[in-house]
Amino acid sequence: MLICRSVSECREAVAKLRQNGHRIGMVPTMGYLHAGHMSLIQTAKTQSDAIVVSIFVNPTQFGEAADLDAYPRDEDRDLALLNEAGVAVVFLPEVGTMYPPGDETIVETTRLANMLHGEVRPGHFRGVTTVVARLFNIVQPDVAVFGEKDYQQLQVIKRMVADLHMPVQIIGAPTVREADGLAMSSRNVRLTPEDRAAALVLSRALDAAETAAKGGTVDALHATITATIASEPRAALIGLDIVADETLNTLTGPLTGPTAIMISVAFGDILLIDQRVVTP
Ligand code: PAF
Numbered sequence: 219m220l221i222c223r224s225v226s227e228c229r230e231a232v233a234k235l236r237q238n239g240h241r242i243g244m245v246p247t248m249g250y251l252h253a254g255h256m257s258l259i260q261t262a263k264t265q266s267d268a269i270v271v272s273i274f275v276n277p278t279q280f281g282e283a284a285d286l287d288a289y290p291r292d293e294d295r296d297l298a299l300l301n302e303a304g305v306a307v308v309f310l311p312e313v314g315t316m317y318p319p320g321d322e323t324i325v326e327t328t329r330l331a332n333m334l335h336g337e338v339r340p341g342h343f344r345g346v347t348t349v350v351a352r353l354f355n356i357v358q359p360d361v362a363v364f365g366e367k368d369y370q371q372l373q374v375i376k377r378m379v380a381d382l383h384m385p386v387q388i389i390g391a392p393t394v395r396e397a398d399g400l401a402m403s404s405r406n407v408r409l410t411p412e413d414r415a416a417a418l419v420l421s422r423a424l425d426a427a428e429t430a431a432k433g434g435t436v437d438a439l440h441a442t443i444t445a446t447i448a449s450e451p452r453a454a455l456i457g458l459d460i461v462a463d464e465t466l467n468t469l470t471g472p473l474t475g476p477t478a479i480m481i482s483v484a485f486g487d488i489l490l491i492d493q494r495v496v497t498p
Pocket of ligand 1 (some may be wrong): 368372
Protein backbone atom coordinates (compact mmCIF):
# COMPACT_ATOMS: atom_id res chain seq x y z
CA MET A 219 0.00 0.00 0.00
CA LEU A 220 1.44 3.38 -1.06
CA ILE A 221 1.00 6.35 1.24
CA CYS A 222 1.03 9.67 -0.60
CA ARG A 223 0.98 13.10 0.99
CA SER A 224 1.58 15.34 -2.01
CA VAL A 225 -0.49 15.79 -5.17
CA SER A 226 2.42 14.73 -7.39
CA GLU A 227 3.06 11.52 -5.41
CA CYS A 228 -0.63 10.64 -5.59
CA ARG A 229 -0.89 11.37 -9.32
CA GLU A 230 2.19 9.28 -10.00
CA ALA A 231 0.87 6.34 -7.97
CA VAL A 232 -2.51 6.42 -9.73
CA ALA A 233 -0.86 6.80 -13.16
CA LYS A 234 1.14 3.61 -12.50
CA LEU A 235 -2.00 1.71 -11.56
CA ARG A 236 -3.65 2.92 -14.74
CA GLN A 237 -0.65 1.95 -16.89
CA ASN A 238 -1.03 -1.55 -15.45
CA GLY A 239 -4.60 -1.61 -16.72
CA HIS A 240 -6.38 -1.08 -13.40
CA ARG A 241 -9.78 0.50 -13.04
CA ILE A 242 -9.55 3.00 -10.17
CA GLY A 243 -12.12 3.09 -7.38
CA MET A 244 -12.02 5.89 -4.83
CA VAL A 245 -13.42 6.20 -1.31
CA PRO A 246 -13.03 9.72 0.12
CA THR A 247 -13.03 9.75 3.95
CA MET A 248 -12.21 11.94 6.90
CA GLY A 249 -10.44 9.06 8.65
CA TYR A 250 -11.20 7.46 12.02
CA LEU A 251 -12.46 4.54 10.00
CA HIS A 252 -15.21 2.15 11.10
CA ALA A 253 -17.18 -0.75 9.60
CA GLY A 254 -19.21 1.69 7.49
CA HIS A 255 -16.08 2.92 5.69
CA MET A 256 -14.82 -0.63 5.22
CA SER A 257 -18.11 -1.54 3.52
CA LEU A 258 -17.64 1.42 1.12
CA ILE A 259 -14.26 -0.06 0.24
CA GLN A 260 -15.86 -3.48 -0.33
CA THR A 261 -18.45 -1.86 -2.62
CA ALA A 262 -15.67 -0.03 -4.51
CA LYS A 263 -13.93 -3.39 -4.99
CA THR A 264 -16.95 -4.79 -6.79
CA GLN A 265 -16.69 -1.97 -9.36
CA SER A 266 -12.96 -1.49 -9.72
CA ASP A 267 -9.72 -3.34 -9.06
CA ALA A 268 -7.41 -0.75 -7.47
CA ILE A 269 -8.69 1.27 -4.54
CA VAL A 270 -7.56 4.75 -3.57
CA VAL A 271 -8.73 6.03 -0.17
CA SER A 272 -8.27 9.65 0.85
CA ILE A 273 -8.09 10.67 4.49
CA PHE A 274 -8.60 14.40 4.95
CA VAL A 275 -10.45 16.16 7.74
CA ASN A 276 -11.86 18.92 5.58
CA PRO A 277 -12.00 22.23 7.46
CA THR A 278 -14.37 23.93 5.01
CA GLN A 279 -17.27 21.60 5.82
CA PHE A 280 -17.18 22.29 9.57
CA GLY A 281 -19.26 25.13 10.96
CA GLU A 282 -17.30 25.77 14.11
CA ALA A 283 -13.57 25.53 14.71
CA ALA A 284 -14.30 23.63 17.93
CA ASP A 285 -16.03 20.81 15.98
CA LEU A 286 -13.05 20.59 13.64
CA ASP A 287 -10.59 20.44 16.54
CA ALA A 288 -12.70 17.82 18.32
CA TYR A 289 -12.89 15.58 15.24
CA PRO A 290 -11.23 12.27 16.17
CA ARG A 291 -8.07 11.22 14.35
CA ASP A 292 -6.06 7.98 14.45
CA GLU A 293 -3.80 7.74 11.42
CA ASP A 294 -1.88 4.61 12.47
CA ARG A 295 -5.01 2.60 13.10
CA ASP A 296 -6.61 3.85 9.85
CA LEU A 297 -3.54 2.86 7.82
CA ALA A 298 -3.46 -0.60 9.39
CA LEU A 299 -7.15 -1.14 8.54
CA LEU A 300 -6.66 0.06 4.96
CA ASN A 301 -3.62 -2.13 4.48
CA GLU A 302 -5.57 -5.14 5.72
CA ALA A 303 -8.42 -4.27 3.35
CA GLY A 304 -6.05 -4.43 0.36
CA VAL A 305 -6.18 -0.73 -0.54
CA ALA A 306 -3.60 0.25 -3.19
CA VAL A 307 -3.05 3.94 -2.41
CA VAL A 308 -3.86 6.19 0.55
CA PHE A 309 -3.85 9.93 -0.08
CA LEU A 310 -3.23 11.89 3.12
CA PRO A 311 -2.89 15.56 2.18
CA GLU A 312 -2.26 18.49 4.53
CA VAL A 313 -4.74 21.38 4.64
CA GLY A 314 -2.25 23.54 2.71
CA THR A 315 -2.14 20.94 -0.07
CA MET A 316 -5.90 20.82 -0.57
CA TYR A 317 -6.26 24.58 -0.06
CA PRO A 318 -3.06 26.13 -1.44
CA PRO A 319 -2.16 29.67 -0.37
CA GLY A 320 -4.37 32.23 -2.08
CA ASP A 321 -6.97 29.65 -3.10
CA GLU A 322 -10.37 31.09 -3.92
CA THR A 323 -12.28 28.55 -6.03
CA ILE A 324 -15.39 26.93 -4.60
CA VAL A 325 -17.83 24.41 -6.01
CA GLU A 326 -21.44 24.56 -4.91
CA THR A 327 -24.69 22.96 -5.90
CA THR A 328 -26.68 26.11 -5.27
CA ARG A 329 -30.10 24.59 -4.50
CA LEU A 330 -29.37 21.12 -3.11
CA ALA A 331 -26.64 22.42 -0.79
CA ASN A 332 -28.84 24.97 0.91
CA MET A 333 -31.99 22.99 1.70
CA LEU A 334 -32.85 20.44 4.42
CA HIS A 335 -29.65 19.66 6.37
CA GLY A 336 -27.89 22.42 4.44
CA GLU A 337 -30.26 24.97 5.93
CA VAL A 338 -29.13 24.15 9.45
CA ARG A 339 -25.47 23.74 8.47
CA PRO A 340 -24.76 26.74 6.20
CA GLY A 341 -21.69 26.20 4.01
CA HIS A 342 -21.38 22.51 4.91
CA PHE A 343 -22.25 21.01 1.52
CA ARG A 344 -20.27 23.75 -0.28
CA GLY A 345 -17.25 22.56 1.71
CA VAL A 346 -17.99 18.94 0.76
CA THR A 347 -18.34 19.62 -2.98
CA THR A 348 -15.30 21.91 -3.02
CA VAL A 349 -13.06 19.29 -1.45
CA VAL A 350 -14.52 16.33 -3.36
CA ALA A 351 -14.11 18.19 -6.69
CA ARG A 352 -10.45 18.84 -5.79
CA LEU A 353 -9.91 15.20 -4.72
CA PHE A 354 -11.49 13.96 -7.96
CA ASN A 355 -9.22 16.28 -9.97
CA ILE A 356 -6.16 14.88 -8.22
CA VAL A 357 -7.06 11.16 -8.27
CA GLN A 358 -9.32 11.05 -11.36
CA PRO A 359 -11.03 7.82 -10.29
CA ASP A 360 -13.28 5.80 -12.57
CA VAL A 361 -15.78 5.22 -9.76
CA ALA A 362 -16.23 6.71 -6.31
CA VAL A 363 -18.35 5.35 -3.48
CA PHE A 364 -20.30 7.31 -0.85
CA GLY A 365 -22.62 6.05 1.87
CA GLU A 366 -26.39 6.31 1.45
CA LYS A 367 -26.60 7.13 5.16
CA ASP A 368 -25.51 10.71 4.29
CA TYR A 369 -28.28 10.79 1.73
CA GLN A 370 -28.23 14.51 0.94
CA GLN A 371 -24.44 14.45 0.53
CA LEU A 372 -24.78 11.61 -2.00
CA GLN A 373 -27.34 13.57 -4.06
CA VAL A 374 -25.24 16.76 -3.88
CA ILE A 375 -22.19 14.89 -5.20
CA LYS A 376 -24.17 13.18 -7.97
CA ARG A 377 -25.49 16.61 -9.06
CA MET A 378 -22.01 18.17 -9.04
CA VAL A 379 -20.56 15.32 -11.12
CA ALA A 380 -23.41 15.56 -13.65
CA ASP A 381 -23.26 19.37 -13.89
CA LEU A 382 -19.47 19.53 -14.27
CA HIS A 383 -19.29 16.49 -16.60
CA MET A 384 -16.78 14.83 -14.32
CA PRO A 385 -15.78 11.45 -15.80
CA VAL A 386 -16.47 9.48 -12.62
CA GLN A 387 -19.31 7.12 -11.77
CA ILE A 388 -20.84 7.79 -8.35
CA ILE A 389 -22.11 4.78 -6.42
CA GLY A 390 -24.23 4.92 -3.27
CA ALA A 391 -23.53 2.10 -0.80
CA PRO A 392 -26.27 0.88 1.54
CA THR A 393 -26.08 1.79 5.21
CA VAL A 394 -24.30 -0.80 7.34
CA ARG A 395 -26.40 -1.95 10.29
CA GLU A 396 -25.89 -3.73 13.58
CA ALA A 397 -27.48 -7.19 13.73
CA ASP A 398 -30.65 -5.70 15.27
CA GLY A 399 -31.05 -3.05 12.54
CA LEU A 400 -29.50 0.07 14.12
CA ALA A 401 -27.53 2.03 11.54
CA MET A 402 -23.83 1.97 12.42
CA SER A 403 -22.47 5.27 13.70
CA SER A 404 -19.55 6.27 15.86
CA ARG A 405 -22.16 7.89 18.14
CA ASN A 406 -23.85 4.56 19.01
CA VAL A 407 -21.27 3.75 21.67
CA ARG A 408 -22.24 6.92 23.55
CA LEU A 409 -25.85 5.72 24.02
CA THR A 410 -26.85 4.43 27.46
CA PRO A 411 -28.02 0.77 27.38
CA GLU A 412 -31.63 2.01 27.67
CA ASP A 413 -31.19 4.48 24.80
CA ARG A 414 -29.37 1.85 22.74
CA ALA A 415 -32.43 -0.40 23.03
CA ALA A 416 -34.78 2.54 22.39
CA ALA A 417 -32.81 3.57 19.27
CA LEU A 418 -34.30 0.62 17.38
CA VAL A 419 -37.33 2.87 16.97
CA LEU A 420 -35.59 4.47 13.96
CA SER A 421 -35.49 1.29 11.90
CA ARG A 422 -38.97 0.36 13.20
CA ALA A 423 -40.32 3.70 11.96
CA LEU A 424 -38.70 3.18 8.55
CA ASP A 425 -40.12 -0.38 8.32
CA ALA A 426 -43.58 0.99 9.13
CA ALA A 427 -43.07 3.74 6.53
CA GLU A 428 -42.18 1.17 3.88
CA THR A 429 -45.52 -0.55 4.45
CA ALA A 430 -47.43 2.76 4.63
CA ALA A 431 -45.85 3.86 1.34
CA LYS A 432 -47.69 1.16 -0.64
CA GLY A 433 -50.53 3.13 -2.23
CA GLY A 434 -50.13 5.76 0.46
CA THR A 435 -49.78 9.52 0.73
CA VAL A 436 -47.10 11.79 2.15
CA ASP A 437 -49.43 12.69 5.04
CA ALA A 438 -49.98 9.00 5.86
CA LEU A 439 -46.24 8.39 5.79
CA HIS A 440 -45.66 11.38 8.04
CA ALA A 441 -48.32 10.21 10.51
CA THR A 442 -46.96 6.65 10.59
CA ILE A 443 -43.41 7.79 11.30
CA THR A 444 -44.29 10.39 13.94
CA ALA A 445 -46.61 7.91 15.73
CA THR A 446 -43.90 5.21 15.75
CA ILE A 447 -41.27 7.59 17.13
CA ALA A 448 -43.75 8.98 19.69
CA SER A 449 -44.38 5.41 20.93
CA GLU A 450 -40.82 5.41 22.31
CA PRO A 451 -40.68 7.84 25.28
CA ARG A 452 -36.86 8.10 25.22
CA ALA A 453 -36.86 9.33 21.59
CA ALA A 454 -37.37 12.93 20.44
CA LEU A 455 -38.07 13.40 16.75
CA ILE A 456 -35.86 16.28 15.58
CA GLY A 457 -36.23 16.13 11.81
CA LEU A 458 -38.40 14.29 9.30
CA ASP A 459 -38.10 14.95 5.57
CA ILE A 460 -40.13 13.11 2.98
CA VAL A 461 -38.75 14.15 -0.40
CA ALA A 462 -38.25 13.09 -4.02
CA ASP A 463 -35.27 10.73 -4.13
CA GLU A 464 -32.92 12.73 -6.39
CA THR A 465 -34.09 16.35 -6.40
CA LEU A 466 -34.95 16.23 -2.67
CA ASN A 467 -38.01 18.34 -3.53
CA THR A 468 -40.74 18.34 -0.88
CA LEU A 469 -43.64 16.09 -1.81
CA THR A 470 -47.36 16.32 -1.10
CA GLY A 471 -50.36 14.06 -1.84
CA PRO A 472 -50.20 10.47 -3.10
CA LEU A 473 -46.73 8.97 -3.54
CA THR A 474 -45.94 8.56 -7.23
CA GLY A 475 -42.29 7.53 -7.33
CA PRO A 476 -39.20 6.68 -5.26
CA THR A 477 -39.40 8.73 -2.08
CA ALA A 478 -36.55 9.41 0.33
CA ILE A 479 -37.31 9.53 4.03
CA MET A 480 -34.66 11.18 6.22
CA ILE A 481 -35.14 11.14 9.96
CA SER A 482 -33.11 12.46 12.86
CA VAL A 483 -33.98 11.46 16.40
CA ALA A 484 -32.35 12.58 19.66
CA PHE A 485 -31.73 10.35 22.68
CA GLY A 486 -30.64 12.79 25.36
CA ASP A 487 -27.95 14.86 23.64
CA ILE A 488 -27.10 12.20 21.06
CA LEU A 489 -28.57 12.71 17.63
CA LEU A 490 -28.99 9.67 15.38
CA ILE A 491 -29.95 9.77 11.72
CA ASP A 492 -31.34 7.16 9.39
CA GLN A 493 -32.78 7.11 5.90
CA ARG A 494 -34.62 4.91 3.46
CA VAL A 495 -35.92 5.20 -0.08
CA VAL A 496 -39.42 3.72 -0.35
CA THR A 497 -41.54 3.06 -3.41
CA PRO A 498 -45.32 3.41 -3.59
O1 PAF B 1 -18.57 11.84 4.18
C1 PAF B 1 -17.44 12.29 4.49
O2 PAF B 1 -16.69 11.67 5.24
C2 PAF B 1 -16.99 13.65 3.95
O3 PAF B 1 -18.06 14.52 3.86
C3 PAF B 1 -16.24 13.56 2.61
C4 PAF B 1 -17.14 13.02 1.51
C5 PAF B 1 -15.03 12.66 2.76
C6 PAF B 1 -15.76 14.95 2.17
O4 PAF B 1 -14.90 15.52 3.10
